[in-house]
Amino acid sequence: MTESPAPETSQPMVRFERVTKRYGSLVVLDELDLDIARNEKVAIIGPSGSGKTTVLRMLMTLEKIDGGVIHVDGEPLTHMERNGQLVRANESHLRRMRGKIGMVFQHFNLFPHMTSLGNCIEAPMRVLGLSRREAEDRARELLEMVGLRDKMGHYPSQMSGGQQQRVAIARALAMRPKVMLFDEVTSALDPELVGEVLNVIRRLGEEHDLTMLMVTHQMGFAREFADRVCFFYEGKIAEQGAPAELLGNPKEERTRQFLSAVLEAS
Amino acid sequence: MRALVVCGIVCFAAGLAVAGLPGLRDFLPQLLAGAVVTIEITIGGCAVAVAAALVAAMAKMYGPAPLRWLAVAYIELFRGTSALVQLFWLFYVLPHFGVLLEPMTVGIVALGLNVGAYGAEVVRGAVNAVPRGQWEATVALNMTRAQALRRVILPQAFVAMIPPWGNLFIELLKATALVSLITISDLAFRAQQLNQITFETVKIFTIVLLIYLAISSVITVGMRALEERAARGIGRGRA
């Protein structure tokens, strides 16, 4: 379903303004403009190397920005205003902004020396200052939501990929972010485990006020779940629109080629 | 477990040697007193080495420029000069600057700092070997770098550090023989002293050899056990 156009007064949750990212001479993002509304679910698709992961990593402040500005929740992400000028943000500004964003990685990146409960309470206790009790209550609720009530004391090495990824989702949610980033979170999973992770994401979208950006190769999921699909090509958005439209009736030749290649592969 | 067997054999052999060599009881107490000193210096030196290595590695990797330089200077200085000269320097040169230290303190600090310089590189290597994704997860969870290091990175690096630290501890044990040159009556010193009096060269130095071997076996076994425990703690080896 598509959302009605937002009223002009409401700011987008995320705004990329002519954002450029380079690695040496390789331009990975080329003056990218992208607005994402509050609670909007955006799927990012595109060929390998088109800059999809880079978009998420820049939002998570894992990569430095080479040009342009990213705004989150109305504030510049890696810059701050001082005397009417935008200067590079200091650590405390960065940490405040990072608090609004959560990320789930392709390879889970769980802490292997902590149980799933331990993974979920670590940052809430140390970063948000929650007591152990509060953090555990919150973590239990979330682990239950992702269907891992009976795995709280398990270490990552004792769980399947699908279970680990669900712990990773619970861990990110425990920080109560406003924006959630998902980078091909089912790509490292065996096919039979993909469904359980996508179901969790689906429920998240339905039950929580969350702005969600997901890089995915699951076209079926993108079609049913996303409000909008962005097709990336060589560091730019080559085409975007409602899922049914973009996936069913793409206007650009490059989009068509990509989609038929994906179809063939699956 | 193989180390445990080795250790047992060593002790058995040592016992045999003691029992089989008449007159040995006369100088064994002296040697054991020396061994105690050697063990004290080894333990103290290892503690200093671990502390120095952690501080130097963290400063070199994450410290502000001046601290980083200091850490690099320390590591290069202590790796690039001989332990004996370092020992002499602390013992004979520092007093010229008004710093007078007990010989035992000098022995522990000098050997600890020497081995710590190598240990710093061990720490650095193990920290760098922790997958980048772990760091990225801590950023995504909004942890500070100090929190990330203490809670996530170092505990994982710890397991990888244990075997090389075992080697360094044994290096330190062997280097303790040098302290006999700054008036400390360690095992090597006592051996030489006894040898000069009794001329029982073969017996004395065989016993000394066995005592050193026994101590290093204890280190090996201890580190092996520590490694197993740490690997379990990290969730590996459970599956």
Ligand SMILES: Nc1ncnc2c1ncn2[C@@H]1O[C@H](COP(=O)(O)OP(=O)(O)OP(=O)(O)O)[C@@H](O)[C@H]1O
């Ligand atoms: N640290 C880096 N150093 C150099 N080049 C990099 C680095 N990270 C990414 N790149 C390059 O940037 C480009 C975009 O990478 P990105 O990971 O965003 O692609 P992607 O669209 O996510 O691709 P995929 O579908 O394969 O994950 C690629 O050409 C990649 O090789």
Ligand SMILES: [Mg+2]
């Ligand atoms: Mg990618």
